[in-house]
Amino acid sequence: MAQAEEQQSGDALLTLEIWHPDCWTLEVTDEAPASLLAQTVFNAADGRVKGHFTVYGDSTEDIDRLVQTAAESRLTHSVTEMQNQYGVNQNRAPPGNATRELLVEYDPENTISDALASHGFIQEGPVRVQNGTEYWSVFVSDDDRDRLNERLDDIRDSHDAEITVTKIASQSSSGGNIIDRIALLSERQREIFELACRHDYYAWPREVTTRELADEAGVSKTTLLEHLRKAEAKLLDPAIDEATDSL
Template sequence: MATLDEQGSKSARLTLEIWHPDCWTLEVTEDAETGLIAHTVSNGTDGRVKGHFTAYGESTAAVESLVDATRRSPLTSSVSEMQRRYEFEHHGLTSGYTTKELFVEYDPSNTISDGLLSQGFIQDAPVRVRNGLEYWSVFVEQADRDELHDRLDVIREEYDADISVTKIYSHETRTQDVPRRVDALSERQREIYELACEQGYYTWPRECTTRELADAAGIAKTTLLEHLRKAEAKLLNPKPVDSPRSL
């Protein structure tokens, strides 16, 4: 887990792990082996938020169950399935999963996006939702660590939210494009890569073996190595990654 004490007075990119009440995306993914990618939203003239989401999972049945739960949720107004669009596959976020594109309408009072924006946290990538948690990649202008703590505390109090900072990239690191390359990983590649980092797989000496990492991920060793090889190839590729659309 990153801490704001690692960040001085400079622009930064943060990854925030967020839970807040009365959020349909968190409720429908909490006990499911599925997830959501939030691409774009807009405020309608009827006062509702209208958003484009990708539902993904290991099987068609799992995704259908997620879609049904979204339709049944008292926190959504309407749910429509959309035709798959190439540009949302291009970034590889859900590569290897069964997916459905959804257009969902819901009450804006049950989202935290306005709260983040009001405190200067600008969304910098699609929002990932899994296991009842949202993962926001945000950019923030000049601010010292105490001010960032205070800004996050304002959002926590206003929305009764749990917010943790899981990653911090300084402006200098951002210019090297490493964070952008992480965004190019598929959801599964990202999960495995981040697990490897957390378990000390890339430290010297290594703190876990490939077998131990595969057991922690709940997959075969050969599958784990395939995910890691593909993730490492993307991270080491110097070709710039296109900027994803913002929510």
Template sequence: MSSTSSTTTAAGTADGTRLTLDIWHPDCWGLQATEAVDAGLLVHTVHRTVEETVKGHFTVYADTTAQLDEFVTFADESPLTHSTVELGQRSTGTAPSPGNATRELFVEYEPEHSISDTLVSHGFIHDVSVRVEGGVEHWPVFVADGRTEIQDRLETIRAQTDAEISISKIASADGDSPGAPDRTDRLTPRQREAFELACDRNYYAWPREISTRELADELDVSKTTLLEHLRKAEAKLLNPDAA
């Protein structure tokens, strides 16, 4: 996985900056699991145990329960985890769940296999749940510095952890948080990939600049599968109560 150049949407200020960091780092069970299995992961809370290991609360999401089973098996058998406790279906509550199927997990592992402590020690404050998809962690964070200091800190973290880090969003502290609710977070990885490609290729323009068949060929799926992904993505984006 190669590091990409940082892109920004707005400049940070001396009063503080909100960022979304896209991160890959070595020896992470969550990165390996989401790269091996077509599923995503939400990281809610992570705590140190009395044994000085780390125990985290996660939601795994996917298109099917079979993919959830595959993910849980991968996590449980990973040499990077000590234990995996499955809690079952996530309660929907008032917040929409991502994907079509979700499951709650508690996973215990070694702290050096997480980048969380390193980010915090360099002033990057975790904002909302971290999303992990396709072997990349997406961290919404706040840091009380401007852009020059941020770049210096990120270079230090890269050197310390051998991590690959790019900035996908940046805004001033009084602007919208990059972790603010976004309905695209409710899409499965396949739905998001199909919808974003459709937007990039002006599938929704009039007249359309790409056919359904051409779009399906780019994704290497059947036309029926593409239309199913787009239909479900559109339903979730247009209807807050859609499954």
């Protein structure tokens, strides 16, 4: 059973990693080298679910492959490319190097969002789907450890799901929508930034040198610092224009 590192009091912001069967977003991101952001999802009158998704990746070829995989999936009814980013802040830098907006129609029984909401987990921002895993940021009204795990176990059992709590933070210390901002990073920027965090690069005193990080990442020191600079800029200022970012 997954448990968080520490217990907070009051409202909490949780980061969840989720896998569950028969989910088209998980299957297509596992097969194709691109990722998804679930922007807006709603139940249509015909009983199906319609969702607005941003596809992002390192190249248009990667995005083409994901769109094709989604269209051919047994779990989708229709996949339509959108010309405009409805409901998305145009001033925000797109995640990755290339993006595309999709409207996807699928069946509600293959989603886990209703189960999370009914158990008191309120979605905080867009859901990132990458490499066959969903990354959720959710609020809970209380963070009692026993009740939290009981509710998560109910969802695990009912949906045959794998759910891991990777972080719990109080609402006041969550830093706004920083988890949502992480989705603005390209794949490589996220990899380098997370590598730096794992090795306490941002600790004081610093636990690793930039040369050591660069060697582990397999890049030059200059390239590593460029990745970190752009990642830090996006995380600190989500409105920054990195549309021409080639990393």
